[in-house]
Amino acid sequence: MFTAAAESFLRQARESREEELRRFAARVSALLQGPEAGAEAVDGLQRLHLTVAATKYPRQLNGKFVELLQTVLCSPKSPEQIQVLCAAILREMSPCNELILSCDEIQDTKLLSLVSSVLLAQEDKGEVAAVGQRVVKALEKRLPEGQSARFLLPVLANVISLSPASLTEEQTNVVSKKLADWLRYASIQQGMAQPSGGFFSSPRTKQPAPITEVDGAVATDFFTVLSVAQHYTQDQWLNVQAFSMLRNWLLCYGGKELNTLHPGDKAGVDRAVTSVVSTAGPRERLRDKAFEYCQRLMEQSTRRPLKKDDGDLQKACLIEAVTIMDIICKQDSSYVCRAVSSLQMLHSRICGDATYARALLPIAQFFLNHSKLAAVDSDAIYKHLFTDIPAQLFHNPSLAFEFVQFCKDNSQLFTDSSSIFRQSFPNLFKFLAWNSPPLISEFVDLLPFLLDPGTAIEIFHLLLDLPCLTAALDIQLRAAALPASERARADPAGKPGTCLEAFRHPLYKGLFQHLLRTTAAPQDAPESLVPLRLLLGSLAGSPRVVQCAETVPVLLELFFRVVAEFADGSLINQLVVLLLQRSDQLYEIPAFKEDVYRVLGSQLAVLCGLRPALLVELSSEILEFSGAVSNLQSKEPIFTHMVWAVGEYLSVSCDKRCTVEQISRFFESLEAVLFEITQLRPQACTPGCAPRAISVLMATLTKLAARSQDLIPRVSMFLSKMRTFVQSPAVTSVYCEEDLEEILIRATELMNLLKMPSVAQFVFTPPVASTRLQREANDSLPVALRMVTELLEPAPGSVPV
Amino acid sequence: MRLQGMCGKRESGSQGQVAFQCQLLQSSLGRPSSPQLPWLRDELMSLQDAPGGLFQMLPGDPFPEQVTVVWLSVLALAFSLVCEPQETLSLAEMTLRRLAPRLLLSLRLLGPGIDILLCPDATDGLLDHLLPHGHMLFLNEHFLQAMDRELGIKASR
Numbered sequence: 001m002f003t004a005a006a007e008s009f010l011r012q013a014r015e016s017r018e019e020e021l022r023r024f025a026a027r028v029s030a031l032l033q034g035p036e037a038g039a040e041a042v043d044g045l046q047r048l049h050l051t052v053a054a055t056k057y058p059r060q061l062n063g064k065f066v067e068l069l070q071t072v073l074c075s076p077k078s079p080e081q082i083q084v085l086c087a088a089i090l091r092e093m094s095p096c097n098e099l100i101l102s103c104d105e106i107q108d109t110k111l112l113s114l115v116s117s118v119l120l121a122q123e124d125k126g127e128v129a130a131v132g133q134r135v136v137k138a139l140e141k142r143l144p145e146g147q148s149a150r151f152l153l154p155v156l157a158n159v160i161s162l163s164p165a166s167l168t169e170e171q172t173n174v175v176s177k178k179l180a181d182w183l184r185y186a187s188i189q190q191g192m193a194q195p196s197g198g199f200f201s202s203p204r205t206k207q208p209a210p211i212t213e214v215d216g217a218v219a220t221d222f223f224t225v226l227s228v229a230q231h232y233t234q235d236q237w238l239n240v241q242a243f244s245m246l247r248n249w250l251l252c253y254g255g256k257e258l259n260t261l262h263p264g265d266k267a268g269v270d271r272a273v274t275s276v277v278s279t280a281g282p283r284e285r286l287r288d289k290a291f292e293y294c295q296r297l298m299e300q301s302t303r304r305p306l307k308k309d310d311g312d313l314q315k316a317c318l319i320e321a322v323t324i325m326d327i328i329c330k331q332d333s334s335y336v337c338r339a340v341s342s343l344q345m346l347h348s349r350i351c352g353d354a355t356y357a358r359a360l361l362p363i364a365q366f367f368l369n370h371s372k373l374a375a376v377d378s379d380a381i382y383k384h385l386f387t388d389i390p391a392q393l394f395h396n397p398s399l400a401f402e403f404v405q406f407c408k409d410n411s412q413l414f415t416d417s418s419s420i421f422r423q424s425f426p427n428l429f430k431f432l433a434w435n436s437p438p439l440i441s442e443f444v445d446l447l448p449f450l451l452d453p454g455t456a457i458e459i460f461h462l463l464l465d466l467p468c469l470t471a472a473l474d475i476q477l478r479a480a481a482l483p484a485s486e487r488a489r490a491d492p493a494g495k496p497g498t499c500l501e502a503f504r505h506p507l508y509k510g511l512f513q514h515l516l517r518t519t520a521a522p523q524d525a526p527e528s529l530v531p532l533r534l535l536l537g538s539l540a541g542s543p544r545v546v547q548c549a550e551t552v553p554v555l556l557e558l559f560f561r562v563v564a565e566f567a568d569g570s571l572i573n574q575l576v577v578l579l580l581q582r583s584d585q586l587y588e589i590p591a592f593k594e595d596v597y598r599v600l601g602s603q604l605a606v607l608c609g610l611r612p613a614l615l616v617e618l619s620s621e622i623l624e625f626s627g628a629v630s631n632l633q634s635k636e637p638i639f640t641h642m643v644w645a646v647g648e649y650l651s652v653s654c655d656k657r658c659t660v661e662q663i664s665r666f667f668e669s670l671e672a673v674l675f676e677i678t679q680l681r682p683q684a685c686t687p688g689c690a691p692r693a694i695s696v697l698m699a700t701l702t703k704l705a706a707r708s709q710d711l712i713p714r715v716s717m718f719l720s721k722m723r724t725f726v727q728s729p730a731v732t733s734v735y736c737e738e739d740l741e742e743i744l745i746r747a748t749e750l751m752n753l754l755k756m757p758s759v760a761q762f763v764f765t766p767p768v769a770s771t772r773l774q775r776e777a778n779d780s781l782p783v784a785l786r787m788v789t790e791l792l793e794p795a796p797g798s799v800p801v
Numbered sequence: 802m803r804l805q806g807m808c809g810k811r812e813s814g815s816q817g818q819v820a821f822q823c824q825l826l827q828s829s830l831g832r833p834s835s836p837q838l839p840w841l842r843d844e845l846m847s848l849q850d851a852p853g854g855l856f857q858m859l860p861g862d863p864f865p866e867q868v869t870v871v872w873l874s875v876l877a878l879a880f881s882l883v884c885e886p887q888e889t890l891s892l893a894e895m896t897l898r899r900l901a902p903r904l905l906l907s908l909r910l911l912g913p914g915i916d917i918l919l920c921p922d923a924t925d926g927l928l929d930h931l932l933p934h935g936h937m938l939f940l941n942e943h944f945l946q947a948m949d950r951e952l953g954i955k956a957s958r
Contacts, residue, residue, distance in 0.1 A: 006915045013918075046919045053921075084922040117934060154933035161885075214941065225939040232947055244938045247887065307942040309895075316892040317939060323889070358891055397826075401855040402890060437825040438856040544829040 013047075013054040021051060025065045032072050037082050045085035052092045059093070066090070066098045073115065074106065087114045094121035103134045107144065113151040120155075125163050132159040132166035140174055148234050153241040157248060164252040172253045176282040179242045179249065180289040184222055186239035190229035211236075214305040214314065224293060226300040226310075226317060246290055247324055254283060254331045287328050291335055294321035294328075298346050315359060322346075322362040329370050339366070340374045351384055357393050360385050361406045368410060383420050387518050390427035394473060397438065400431040404442045407449075414449040425450045427518045429462055433469040433548050440551045447555060448562045453571055456563050458522045460578060463556055464596065465515065465529065467549040468587045471499075471539040472515045472532075479503045502535055533587050540589045549592035553599050560603040564610060572611045573618055579604055580625045580642075583635050601637030605645055612649035616657050619666075622646065627669035629676045636690045643670060643693075647700030647764075651707050663708045670701055671718065678725050691739035695746050698722070702750040706760040716754050722747035818858065819872045819879045826852050827874075851875050853897070855890060873897045878910060888937065896937050899945065903927055903954060926952065 028044035031037060052059045072078050073086040090096060101119060106112045112134070119127045135152050143149060156175065159166050167175070189208040211219045211227045219227055225240050280288070298321055301314040322343065329336045347363050350356035364385050367378035393399050407414070407428065413421040428446075432439050451459060462469075479500055496502035503512055511532040514521070539545055563575070579600050586593050608614060615622065625631055625642060632639045646666055652658045674697040677689045698719060705711040725731060726740040735743075753760045830852070853873040860867045864883065871893045872881040880901045882893050904910065907927060908917045917924070930948050931938070940948065 006918055009915050009918055042922075046921065049921050050918050081922050084925055088921045088925055113929075113933070120934075151933070154936050157936045158934040225944075226941060228941065228943045230943070232944065240938060240940065240944060244936065247889075251887065310941050312891070312895050313939065313941050316889060316895060319891055320889050320939070397854050398890065398894065405857075437822055437829075438854055441859075442857065543831060547825060547829055 010050075010054055013050045016051055018060070021059065022062065024048065024051075025061055029065050029068055032068060032082075037072075037079065042081055042085065045082065045089065049085060049089045049092060052089055061089075061093065063098045066093070066096065067100060070099070070101045073118070074101070074111070076108070076111075083111065083114060087118050090118045091121045094118070095123050103131055106134075107147070109138065109143065109147045109149065109151045112138065113155050116155045116158075120158050120162060125166070128159055128163040129166040131155065132163075133171075135159065136167065136171045136174060139178055148237070150234060150237045150241060153238065153245060157245040160252050161248060167253075173282040176249075176253065176286040179246070180282070180286040182235060182238040182242040183246070183286075183293050184289040186223040186235045187233050188219060188223050188227075189233075191231035191233040191236065193231050213300060213303050214307070214310045215303040216306055217303070221296055221299075224296055224300065226297060226314065243293065243320075246293075247320065247327065250287075250290065250324065250327050250331070254287065254327065284332070287332055287335070290324060291328055291338070294325050295342055297321040298342060302349065311355075315356060318346075318350075318356070318359045319362050322359065322366060326362065326366045326369060329366070333370075333373060336370050336374050340370070340376055343367070344376075347381060354393060357389055357396070358399050358402055360389065361402055365406065365410070368413075379420070386420055386424040386427060390424070390430050391516070391518050394430035394434045395477060397435050400435045401438060401442075404428070404431055404439055404446065407446055408442065411446070411449045417452055417454050422450065422452075422455070423519045425455065425459065425520060426462060429466065429469065430473060430516075432551065433466055434473055434544065436470075436544075436547045436551045440554065443551075443555065444558060447558055451559065451562050451566075453566065453568070454522070455520060456559075456567070456571060457574060457578065458520055460559065460575065461582070463552055463559060464582055464586060465533075466552050466555075467540070467545045467589060467592060468529070468533055468536055469515055470545045470548040471536040471542070471587075472512055474539060474542065474544070475499050475503050475512070475536075476516060496535075499535060499538060508532060508535060528585070530585055533585065537588050540587060546589065546592075549587070549589050550595075552592065553595040556596065556599045557603070560599075560606065564606065567610075569611055569613070572607050573614050576604065576607055576614055576618060577621055579607075580621060580638070583631075583638050597635050597637045601635075601639075601641040604638060605641040608645035608649055612654035613657075615646060615650045616655045616662065619650075619662055623666060623669055626666075627673065629673055632673060632677065632689055632693055636693055640690070640693050640696050643700050644696050646670070647696070647703040650704065660708050663704050664711065667701060667704045667708070667711050667714075670697055670704075671714070673697065674701065674718065678722070691735060691743055694743055698743075698747055698750055702754060702760070703764040705754065706757065706764040709757055709761075712754050712757060716751055719747045719751045719754075816879070816881065818856065819870060819881045822854055822856055822872065823852065823874045823879055826854055849898075851898075851901075853894065855894075871897055873901050875901055875905060878905075880904070892937050892939065896931060899940075900927065900931050903931070903949075903952075907952075907954065 024044070025048065028041065028048060031041040031044055034041075048061075052061070069086040069090055073083050073090070078086075090099075090101075099118075099122065101115055103112055103115050103119060106115055116131045116135070119131050135156050138152055139149055139156075188211055190211055192208060209230075211223055211229045213219055214226055214228055216228075223236055223239055225243050227236075229236065297317045301318045303314075305311045305314060325335070325339045325343070329339050343363055343366055347360070350359060360381075364378075364381055367376070367381055371378045389399075390403065407421075410421075413419060416422060428450075432443050447459075482500070496505040496508065502508040508531065511529055515529065515532065563571070567575070583597065583600060586596060622642065626639065626646060649655075650658060650663060650666060674694070677694065677697075701711075701715050701718070705715040722744060726735075726744050732740065753763065851873055853871070855869060855871055857867065857869050858864060867886060869884045869886070869888075869890060870881050871884060871890060872879055873894075874880075880897055882897050884890065884893050904917075904924065904927060907923050908920055910917055930952055931940075938944075
């Protein structure tokens with residue numbers, strides 16, 4: 001492959017020294033100033049260009065040489081290739097201090113375009129304005145024979161995107177008038193082929209043929225970008241250029257004219273524009289022609305193209321036409337009625353055709369912008385867009401991207417919780433489930449708009465099941481692709497053998513339907529999706545599913561962050577219960593589960609901090625969860641954070657309803673767990689629990705004992721046994737030395753603290769922190785523990801109190 | 802609107818993104834990431850099945866405004882068009898699918914040569930026609946053929 005050779009060549013160019021470059025430039029200079037700048041000069045310029053372009057930092061070329069490049073560029077004697085290369089080098093060096101270029105004297109339009117490309121790269125508004133002036137001047141007059149305005153319009157398009165203020169109102173009026181003419185009055189006959197041969201082979205002059213439509217029929221109306229000819233005339237090229245820059249032009253200069261009020265007009269009266277009034281200003285006239293052009297494109301897009309690729313252009317033209325109509329209506333509301341009827345007809349024509357789906361987005365945008373003014377009910381359009389399209393076309397990555405952009409651009413629509421937009425969130429997630437990598441950052445922006453107290457629970461489930469959704473969508477696609485004869489006939493009595501069979505099987509059909517639903521259904525959740533998750537386990541390794549799974553942790557964290565801002569006590573409690581339940585019901589992808597546990601664990605701690613009372617209100621669920629050693633082994637992060645939260649918040653100071661009995665119940669349950677995992681079993685292969693879990697269990701038991709002091713002796717005795725635990729051979733083979741030492745140190749500190757029960761109570765039962773200062777004080781618990789330990793067991797040589 | 806070549810100064814950051822997105826797409830489709838055998842010229846002119854996609858880049862590095870990147874992968878090469886917010890993405894995809902094979906052919910990118918590095922004039926010539934001053938054109942197939950004739954590209958249809 002070319003890469004290796006290219007890489008080394010590029011490196012050489014980058015590493016060439018200044019002296020080498022100077023000498024080479026001098027050689028090229030001599031060649032350029034010689035009688036015939038030939039192939040050697042071309043070669044030299046090409047290498048120079050590479051050298052200048054290859055580095056990120058600007059390369060210095062001799063000022064005289066740069067001047068020479070500009071002279072050669074503008075000289076009519078220079079061959080075109082040389083001119084192009086000079087321009088390329090000058091552009092590469094932009095912005096350039098030694099520029100003497102000016103476009104004022106250049107008559108040749110192609111050269112003017114080339115020189116403009118250098119001037120516009122200077123990042124100087126003055127240069128941009130100068131180019132703009134020159135181009136408008138050239139367009140105003142009749143161009144000399146052989147010159148074409150075709151090369152000037154793109155320059156103008158660049159000028160207005162860099163600096164719209166470059167043109168005066170008078171100049172924009174001149175151009176608007178020309179654009180309107182080019183759009184509406186281009187020749188409707190085909191151009192002639194350039195005559196080849198010579199005097200003896202000149203063909204008999206044929207009548208020029210009329211232009212045709214993309215389906216071969218003779219053109220019925222004026223020329224547009226969808227008109228077909230074997231050869232094109234200059235004004236037909238200008239028609240294409242004009243339409244291609246029309247949107248930007250209207251956005252910059254299409255606003256209402258300042259002096260269009262005629263005597264007799266009442267201010268604010270809508271004028272039905274049915275004919276072009278001869279006194280209409282240039283902008284108004286352009287709007288009118290542009291509108292007509294867009295309507296013509298809409299008619300032309302119904303035709304079946306002879307060439308397949310023209311079909312793609314028809315769709316792109318349709319999107320552009322609708323967008324331009326939207327802009328025109330924003331600038332002049334008298335067009336709204338006509339536009340509405342055209343677009344309603346267009347919508348009914350294309351809404352059933354999947355290949356036109358992308359065009360539905362600008363149509364919906366139009367109605368969102370204008371339907372109120374037109375008093376038109378466009379709910380059916382939105383419903384179709386949000387209910388049908390994502391379900392059918394989630395697998396089209398371009399549509400998926402544009403659809404999500406549409407949602408982001410109209411995010412205010414999602415604030416109304418009863419609207420079709422908000423209710424369709426299950427459908428929207430299908431885009432993400434299928435096209436995860438390009439859409440994850442878009443969904444990070446979109447998710448906050450979808451969340452509210454009514455949707456939070458359903459979205460929580462949906463996020464945890466997102467990779468399942470990917471698998472289900474895969475099955476749905478494959479099932480749809482089966483020929484009718486092969487569609488699996490479900491045997492209700494038997495069990496389905498494959499996922500495809502299960503898709504229509506009564507046992508699974510309802511579960512699939514729920515997962516693949518198009519609108520929110522908080523009340524309709526089936527008993528459990530567990531059987532479906534198990535069934536789809538065979539797809540858990542598929543790349544698309546794995547990619548989707550990787551997006552879930554990020555979305556989960558965002559979910560909790562947003563929900564924390566509005567959740568009330570009841571919702572927080574619901575989430576905690578669900579969190580504990582769902583931790584057992586996740587799609588079987590090991591890395592996915594680990595990441596989800598990590599997020600759920602830390603978020604569980606946050607929720608408990610937000611609402612410590614839940615420890616008391618949900619004590620039975622939490623007791624059940626934290627009393628099971630299996631939970632510690634399979635979901636360590638969640639378990640550990642739960643136990644930590646019990647230690648932090650299960651106290652009378654957090655909730656007056658907390659009783660001594662409750663504290664004792666938790667104590668006994670956690671004590672049993674700690675006992676279980678620190679038992680020294682004769683079997684050699686005891687799986688080790690995370691050392692962190694042991695530390696947290698010890699700390700929590702200590703905290704609980706500090707609040708119910710007759711538990712202190714039990715804890716102290718347990719903690720004193722930890723020395724034996726960490727020193728036993730069965731344990732030293734499983735844990736590393738640092739971890740064991742940390743466990744021992746922590747056990748010792750806790751024991752020491754319990755020797756001073758009132759201090760312990762103070763340390764372990766801080767007031768519920770409501771300010772940042774208080775929270776920071778709480779975070780310094782380990783430091784406090786160390787301080788107390790030093791008090792009790794001062795190290796030799798330490799400063800006495 | 803910018804087409805990214807290998808030497809673009811601001812563009813190298815987004816090219817890294819394109820390579821990443823391309824890898825992810827290929828892996829999700831279950832395709833091998835190594836290039837297949839060189840295509841026939843005819844197949845090359847229409848890249849309907851070539852992997853491609855769209856993604857957004859936030860304002861910052863390397864572009865000061867928010868941009869959308871349209872990319873296309875052909876064998877071991879990636880081409881991308883950087884679009885401003887109001888540009889029509891379906892036209893950008895079409896333009897890229899037309900540009901890529903023409904660049905591949907004119908610059909002989911499939912061969913062992915280094916023409917892409919040493920022929921900025923050829924690249925500029927192509928871009929000047931299909932993306933003059935970085936602006937897209939609504940070209941139907943016949944206009945495209947007329948343009949190919951001007952460029953001297955012989956594309957069999």
